Amino acid sequence: MKTLYRRFLSGLFFLIGIVTVLILSNISPCRAGIQGSFHTFHLQTPYKLKSTFSLPALGLLEKYISSDSVSPFQTKTNSSSEHNTITYGSFTFHQNDPMILPISIGFISLSVIVILLLIANFHRRRAEKSLKLARDRYENMFNNTAVALFEEDCQAVKIEVEKLKNQGVTDMEGYLNSNPQHVDEMVKMLKILDVNPAALHLYGADSKDDLFESLGRIFTRDALDGFKQIVKAIAEGQTLFECETVSQKLTGQRIHVLLNATLPVKQEQFASIIISVLDITERKRSIEVMHRSEERFRTVFNNAASGMALVDLRGHYIRVNEAFQRMLGYTAKELEWKNWREVTYPEDIGLTKRMIISLIAGQHVQPLEKRYITKEGKAVWALLNIALIVNKHRKPLYYITQVQDISKLKEEQKQMLAREERYRQIFEADLSGFFIAEPDGNLLLCNKIFADILGFTYVEETNGMNMSRFFKDPGLYTTLIDTLVKNKKIEHVEAEFVHRDGTVIHIRLNATGHFTEQGQLIEILGYAMDITHQKNLEDQLLQVRKLDSANHGR
Numbered sequence: 246m247k248t249l250y251r252r253f254l255s256g257l258f259f260l261i262g263i264v265t266v267l268i269l270s271n272i273s274p275c276r277a278g279i280q281g282s283f284h285t286f287h288l289q290t291p292y293k294l295k296s297t298f299s300l301p302a303l304g305l306l307e308k309y310i311s312s313d314s315v316s317p318f319q320t321k322t323n324s325s326s327e328h329n330t331i332t333y334g335s336f337t338f339h340q341n342d343p344m345i346l347p348i349s350i351g352f353i354s355l356s357v358i359v360i361l362l363l364i365a366n367f368h369r370r371r372a373e374k375s376l377k378l379a380r381d382r383y384e385n386m387f388n389n390t391a392v393a394l395f396e397e398d399c400q401a402v403k404i405e406v407e408k409l410k411n412q413g414v415t416d417m418e419g420y421l422n423s424n425p426q427h428v429d430e431m432v433k434m435l436k437i438l439d440v441n442p443a444a445l446h447l448y449g450a451d452s453k454d455d456l457f458e459s460l461g462r463i464f465t466r467d468a469l470d471g472f473k474q475i476v477k478a479i480a481e482g483q484t485l486f487e488c489e490t491v492s493q494k495l496t497g498q499r500i501h502v503l504l505n506a507t508l509p510v511k512q513e514q515f516a517s518i519i520i521s522v523l524d525i526t527e528r529k530r531s532i533e534v535m536h537r538s539e540e541r542f543r544t545v546f547n548n549a550a551s552g553m554a555l556v557d558l559r560g561h562y563i564r565v566n567e568a569f570q571r572m573l574g575y576t577a578k579e580l581e582w583k584n585w586r587e588v589t590y591p592e593d594i595g596l597t598k599r600m601i602i603s604l605i606a607g608q609h610v611q612p613l614e615k616r617y618i619t620k621e622g623k624a625v626w627a628l629l630n631i632a633l634i635v636n637k638h639r640k641p642l643y644y645i646t647q648v649q650d651i652s653k654l655k656e657e658q659k660q661m662l663a664r665e666e667r668y669r670q671i672f673e674a675d676l677s678g679f680f681i682a683e684p685d686g687n688l689l690l691c692n693k694i695f696a697d698i699l700g701f702t703y704v705e706e707t708n709g710m711n712m713s714r715f716f717k718d719p720g721l722y723t724t725l726i727d728t729l730v731k732n733k734k735i736e737h738v739e740a741e742f743v744h745r746d747g748t749v750i751h752i753r754l755n756a757t758g759h760f761t762e763q764g765q766l767i768e769i770l771g772y773a774m775d776i777t778h779q780k781n782l783e784d785q786l787l788q789v790r791k792l793d794s795a796n797h798g799r
Contacts, residue, residue, distance in 0.1 A: 393444035393522040399479070401434035403515040406480050417480040421473045432464075432472055438517065447524055449495045459495055467491040471504055479515075484508050489525065501529040552627070552648035558641060560584045572627070572650050574620035590616035590624055597629070604633050605641065614651065626655040678773040684766045686711040686722060698752070698775045700745030717741040717749055729758050730766050739776070751780040 387394055406417070414420050421428050437460065440453055448463055450456035456463070464472075471490030478486040486506045493499050503523040509515060546553050552569030554562055562580045570577060573588055586594055593615040603610050613629045630647040678695025682688050688710050696704045699715060713722040721740055729735050735756040742752045756771035 387439075387519075388441050390441065391443055393447040393524075394441045395437055395444060395520045395522065396439040397518050397520055398436035398438055398516050399475075399518050400512065400515040401436075402431055402476065403479055403512055405431055405434060406476060407512075410480060417477050418473065421476060428469060428473065428476075431476065432469070435472075444522065447494075447500075447522065448492075455495075462495060462497075463493055465491070465493050467499075468493075471502075475504075475506070478508060482510075484510070492522070500524055500526045549647075552650070554580075554646045554648065556585060556644040556646060558643065560586060563643060569648060572619075572625060572648065573617060579620075588617050590618055592616075600629075600631060601644075604631055604644075614655075617648075625650060625652045627651060678775075680712070680769075680771050680773065682712050682769045682771070684726060684769065686713045688712055689768070695773055698750070698773060699742065715742045717743055725754070725756075726766075726769075729756060729769065733758060733760070735771075742773075750775060750777045752776065 387396075409417070409420065437457065440456060445451070445453065445456060448456060448459075450459065468490050471488055474488040474490075475486060484507060486504070486508055488504050490502060490504060491499060492502045501524075503525045504520055505523070506518055506520040508518065546564075547566050549566055549568060552572050553566045554569050555564040557563055561582075561584055565577050565580050570580065573580070575583075575588075580588075585597070589597060596613060597615060600610050600613050610631065615627060615629050616624045617627055619625055628649040628651050632645050634642045634645055636642055678692060678698045680688060680691040680695050688707055691704060691707055693704055696702075696707055699707070701707055713719045716722050718741070725735055725738060725740075735754060738754045740752050740754060742750050744750050753774045753776050754771060756769055758766050759768040759770065760766055
């Protein structure tokens, strides 16, 4: 900027000098006629200029101008006493002062030179002021930005790169990797001119001198990858540069940094390049944590024994694991084109919709048993769990579903229900009373026949009763339990029970026990048959026999 300005002023002064010489050397009388004691002169500029010149001392010439001459300039000189103008034309001077005109023209040229010098000085001062303002703005931005900035001189590096290119090096990255010694030499060509306070804070330096003296600790061997990328960018003529590399603080702490720079085109502009250094250690750590989390999720997702799927908000499958593919018989690519409604049993679509609506509303949802339709058209039962994945603003993104195949379980439940139904029918149709009790006598279950035997109308009336209360001799229940533990069963034991109305009834008992592996009794499964009528007949028959024996004795 300053060099150009000096060249401009030198050229301007040279041009002014040439013009002045031409004007002074080319003013001459073109013709003269004797009019009494006066000479008439016709003046022209060498280039036939028709302009006006300012003559602050025009009053000095008026005494030499003939009063008989009537010309435009004379009228103009009368119109203003402070600033007079004269038009080049034909006018008359006194003959005894022939050099007044060249002297006046020289004075005019000198005035023009002075004015031009003042104008040039004004523009110079304004340019210097603009340059200072620009420099102040640059320094303010450089020193007050929160990003670490390095001002570097890469001109020598640029020259070395051009030498390598002229020597036929086309693969700059490969050359640098194969010639580490040359890389070290090029690193030494790099000059750091300045750093901002943010750079000092980033690397933990107390001052610029402290940082400059410790550059070898900051730019470790790991940072050479970043330098190679800069050299490659220069060789390829890139204008924007960005790369990630590793650096080190003065405390020895390794940090990940992002380098950014705008690379110039002209070689001389490489004398000052601003490189920004952004600490991305925390971001890198967060990305690594996220990657590890994604890897764990991917492992769990793909290797889960139960089916898992990611479903978008419109219901289309985004991703499915192998277990889900095996359950429905589709490939992953086939399922990616399907909506969950297409593989759901028609009667269960409404249940699934209500589950999703409740989930979006923020309600807790229970697992849902639903049926899917396989590729072959068969219905399979599954236990469905759904979770809604949202972003940091709680906006729903997609669903993750876990689908457990429970077809075998449902079949087993169906068979178990069928067996229970058969057992219930047998249980209720049995002519003997059946009961289940705990070792302490607490009655857990009995059929209708057992309740009838004891005089109860409904089975529920026996809930919570103890078996020992039904024995006429409560101690007999304890004896029977001891026998059951010892022999694992009780067969054809007759006992007297107390009916609900207080009468004594005769019962024949058969029981088995449910034991643990250690032989501890857990439950008693027993059968009771009311033999009161039989016992009464036997008593009556015995009485008859006794009477017959007495009669025969008489």
